[in-house]
Amino acid sequence: MTRAPKTRDPDAQLVRAASRRVGIWITIAVSVLVLAVLVATLLVVFSQIPPSQLFRPGRHETTVDIEGVDIVIGAILVGVGAIALAGTIALLVTRRAVAPLVDALRRQRRFVADASHELRTPLAILDARLQVLQRATNADDPNAELIAQLRGDSHALGAVVTDLLDSIDATAGETPVPVQVDGSVQAAVTAMRMLARDRSVDIAATPTPTDVAVAIPEASLHRTLVALLDNAIKHSPPSVVTVTTSATRTTVTITVSDQGPGIRGIDPQRVFDRFARSSDAVDGGGTARTGFGIGLALVHDTITRYGGTATVSNTSPAGTSITLTLPRSKR
Numbered sequence: 001m002t003r004a005p006k007t008r009d010p011d012a013q014l015v016r017a018a019s020r021r022v023g024i025w026i027t028i029a030v031s032v033l034v035l036a037v038l039v040a041t042l043l044v045v046f047s048q049i050p051p052s053q054l055f056r057p058g059r060h061e062t063t064v065d066i067e068g069v070d071i072v073i074g075a076i077l078v079g080v081g082a083i084a085l086a087g088t089i090a091l092l093v094t095r096r097a098v099a100p101l102v103d104a105l106r107r108q109r110r111f112v113a114d115a116s117h118e119l120r121t122p123l124a125i126l127d128a129r130l131q132v133l134q135r136a137t138n139a140d141d142p143n144a145e146l147i148a149q150l151r152g153d154s155h156a157l158g159a160v161v162t163d164l165l166d167s168i169d170a171t172a173g174e175t176p177v178p179v180q181v182d183g184s185v186q187a188a189v190t191a192m193r194m195l196a197r198d199r200s201v202d203i204a205a206t207p208t209p210t211d212v213a214v215a216i217p218e219a220s221l222h223r224t225l226v227a228l229l230d231n232a233i234k235h236s237p238p239s240v241v242t243v244t245t246s247a248t249r250t251t252v253t254i255t256v257s258d259q260g261p262g263i264r265g266i267d268p269q270r271v272f273d274r275f276a277r278s279s280d281a282v283d284g285g286g287t288a289r290t291g292f293g294i295g296l297a298l299v300h301d302t303i304t305r306y307g308g309t310a311t312v313s314n315t316s317p318a319g320t321s322i323t324l325t326l327p328r329s330k331r
Helices: 010-048 068-136 144-167 181-198 218-234 268-272 295-305
Strands: 202-205 240-247 251-257 309-316 319-329
Touching (some): 068 144, 181 202, 181 251, 218 240, 218 251, 268 309, 295 319
Parallel strands (some): 202 240
Antiparallel strands (some): 240 251, 251 319
């Protein structure tokens, strides 16, 4: 009988990494204390016994029972042993202290996953019934607009559920297959073009060489680009949203720019916080409200998970640019 390969729990890995960091800092602190005591001891010894006499071969002091060199060596050995013992104890104690976090994080992920999966089926049924109702309703029916709004609301709820599932995506630690950037950008632009057209927004993307690739799952990169485009479209008046890609020998940069009024009433970097809200309106002709939801937070989490960064590279009354930077992969 063969054993199934043991999967790595990202929550347990996170807790272990935190334990190691705390243990290292405790060890460093104790080590500094031990070294301080050791130095103080040596200073006392040297003040009582001149170094020239302490290290003179075959010379014994009548005031001590052992040679001075033995005192120094013993003090060093005691100090090293104390440091090693302190580090071991610190690591064991820290692991034991943070172990309950593993179970708490696992329970949290399981709850969100179960709740999201349970909501998906009734939402899909609701959307299907609304779609049937919408098709059976004449365009001049006074309830047609209300039905269209209900379908939009059901889509929004579906997107929230998808975001909840994405927020507990535990793929960290896996080594993804390098994905071609140009194909992902074009796929995301195609997916969002119809939504942009409904809001009188066009999307323009600069071509990227086919040899430019990044080490991130294709689905994660696609979802990230769609979220950025969706954010740019919502905050844009009728205009053009641009997607610009550039690459160096080590990094790939993707920038999504809109022509909205810019980020106002909130620190630009805080838009990557979950459910960040602005104290000022941010639509200026677009359709966004003052909330940013968790879309940009998921963008930030996904990109940083694979060694990249997500930043607001520019924001002004002329528009906002959000830039993704990822390590370039060799295909």
